[in-house]
Amino acid sequence: MIALFASLLLFWLLLNGSPAGDVVMVGVAASLSIAFLFRDGLAIFAEWRPRALATTVRYFFFFLKELIKANLNVAKIVLAPSLPLTPGFVKVRTRLKSRMGRLLLANSITLTPGTLTVDMDGEWLYIHWVSVDSAEIAAATAAIVTGFEEYLEVMYG
Amino acid sequence: MDSVLGLLGGLFLIAGAAFLLLGGLGLVRMPDVFNRIQAGTKATTLGTLFGLAGAACLQPDWALKLMLIGLFILFTNPISSQVLARAAHRSHAEKSALTAVDRLEDDQGA
Amino acid sequence: MVELLVNCAAMLAGLAFLLALYRFFKGPSAADRVVAFDVLTIIAITAIVLVALTERRAIYLDVALIYALLSFLGVIVVARYLERGL
Numbered sequence: 506m507i508a509l510f511a512s513l514l515l516f517w518l519l520l521n522g523s524p525a526g527d528v529v530m531v532g533v534a535a536s537l538s539i540a541f542l543f544r545d546g547l548a549i550f551a552e553w554r555p556r557a558l559a560t561t562v563r564y565f566f567f568f569l570k571e572l573i574k575a576n577l578n579v580a581k582i583v584l585a586p587s588l589p590l591t592p593g594f595v596k597v598r599t600r601l602k603s604r605m606g607r608l609l610l611a612n613s614i615t616l617t618p619g620t621l622t623v624d625m626d627g628e629w630l631y632i633h634w635v636s637v638d639s640a641e642i643a644a645a646t647a648a649i650v651t652g653f654e655e656y657l658e659v660m661y662g
Numbered sequence: 663m664d665s666v667l668g669l670l671g672g673l674f675l676i677a678g679a680a681f682l683l684l685g686g687l688g689l690v691r692m693p694d695v696f697n698r699i700q701a702g703t704k705a706t707t708l709g710t711l712f713g714l715a716g717a718a719c720l721q722p723d724w725a726l727k728l729m730l731i732g733l734f735i736l737f738t739n740p741i742s743s744q745v746l747a748r749a750a751h752r753s754h755a756e757k758s759a760l761t762a763v764d765r766l767e768d769d770q771g772a
Numbered sequence: 773m774v775e776l777l778v779n780c781a782a783m784l785a786g787l788a789f790l791l792a793l794y795r796f797f798k799g800p801s802a803a804d805r806v807v808a809f810d811v812l813t814i815i816a817i818t819a820i821v822l823v824a825l826t827e828r829r830a831i832y833l834d835v836a837l838i839y840a841l842l843s844f845l846g847v848i849v850v851a852r853y854l855e856r857g858l
Contacts, residue, residue: 519730520837576681576708579701583688592697592758594751596765615740616707621700622740623747624766631766633696633747672777675822679784682815686791689811695803698795702807706788706814713781713818717825720774727833728821734840735817742810742847749851750803 510540564656571617571652578618582635593637594623597630597646600654606661613653620649671719674712681709694758695750703743710735782822789815806850813843 513536521528582589601607611622611630619635632649688701714732718725751766792815796808817836824832 516730519726572704572708575704576684579688579704580684583684583691583701583705588691588693590693590697590758592694592761594761594764594766611744612737612740615744616704616736619700621696621747622744623696623751633700635697635700668774669777672774672781675781676777676784678818679781679788682788682818683784683791684788685811686788686815689795689808690791695801695807698804698807702792702811703814706811709788710814710818713785713821716781717821720778720825721828721830724824724830724833727830727837731817731821731833731837731840734837735814738840738844739814742844742851743807745848745851746803746806746810749806749854750801752856753803753854755801755803 507540509543510536513539560656560659564653564660567652567656568613568616571613575616575618579635582619589636591636593634595632595634595637595645595649596642597632597650598628598642599630599646599650600628601657601661603661606657609661610650610653610657613657614649667719667722671716674716674719676716678709678712678714678716681705681712685709694761695755696747697758699743699747699750703739707735707739778822778825782819785815785818785822789819802854806847806854809850810843810847813839813847 514532517532517536518529521532599607599610601610607625611625614620614622614630614632621633622630623633624631630650632645634645634649638644638648682705685702685705688705689698692698692701711732714728718728757764789812792808792811796805796812799805817840820832820836820839824830824836
């Protein structure tokens with residue numbers, strides 16, 4: 506509940522961009538009432554572990570690197586006259602248990618080289634892959650999931 | 663306004679717009695809806711982020727709000743493309759003839 | 773110089789908009805149109821930021837943020853509809 510209150514207030518302050526007294530007062534009142542109303546409902550935000558701050562920062566940069574790689578990759582395919590595609594849907598497995606961890610994993614996969622999360626079923630993820638290297642679960646998991654999982658496992662478990 | 667930061671911002675804007683164009687091109691060229699989602703959403707996400715970074719260089723006092731927009735887009739864009747891809751697959755959208763395997767359909771058929 | 777770069781960026785974004793518009797009208801499936809719509813809104817957000825830059829009015833950034841929020845919800849709702857109807 507405190508985490509939710511703090512993130513709401515931070516969002517409000519960023520949105521207004523001014524620390525004036527009345528702005529802060531409205532923000533505190535609104536964040537407090539929302540945090541109270543949703544004290545059970547939005548627990549998903551509370552799963553983050555504060556001691557993983559350093560990993561979160563490193564994850565962010567790793568993610569940015571992957572995002573840029575993804576786009577150069579897409580650019581290569583789109584600009585090539587022959588459209589070199591071997592698309593397919595593969596199945597991978599994650600070790601992550603928490604909802605937020607899985608959400609971030611699915612999001613990260615979607616934004617990185619040639620992969621797009623299509624469906625989730627517990628620990629199984631179905632990925633659309635622009636160039637399928639291997640349809641085997643273990644090999645596809647190693648290629649798509651493992652890089653992010655190392656970071657997210659520390660952050661959320 | 664012609665400072666180093668201003669020029670850097672302008673270049674960021676150009677790079678962002680180029681990625682947007684790439685996304686549009688992918689949207690037109692890719693053979694089926696799943697590949698279009700791939701090309702369309704990835705390139706435009708990075709393009710928008712570059713655009714926002716460029717705007718932040720040109721107007722540094724807007725940086726906080728631009729960052730907020732960027733974070734929001736970074737978080738919601740993949741979600742909407744995922745939901746779209748799932749909807750397309752469940753509503754049996756046509757797949758390109760190049761598609762090699764479909765483990766999802768295999769599992770649902772079983 | 774910077775004005776020129778901003779104008780070039782606006783032109784490239786406009787071209788991207790036209791390409792996405794082509795896919796929006798061509799389809800062929802409803803899912804294709806929704807993807808095109810999603811891309812159109814993302815381009816529009818950049819366009820709004822560019823307008824804010826040339827007009828030097830920060831208030832447009834709020835428009836961009838709310839637009840991003842609403843289009844996200846719109847795409848989710850339409851996708852749910854495609855899956856199994858409202």
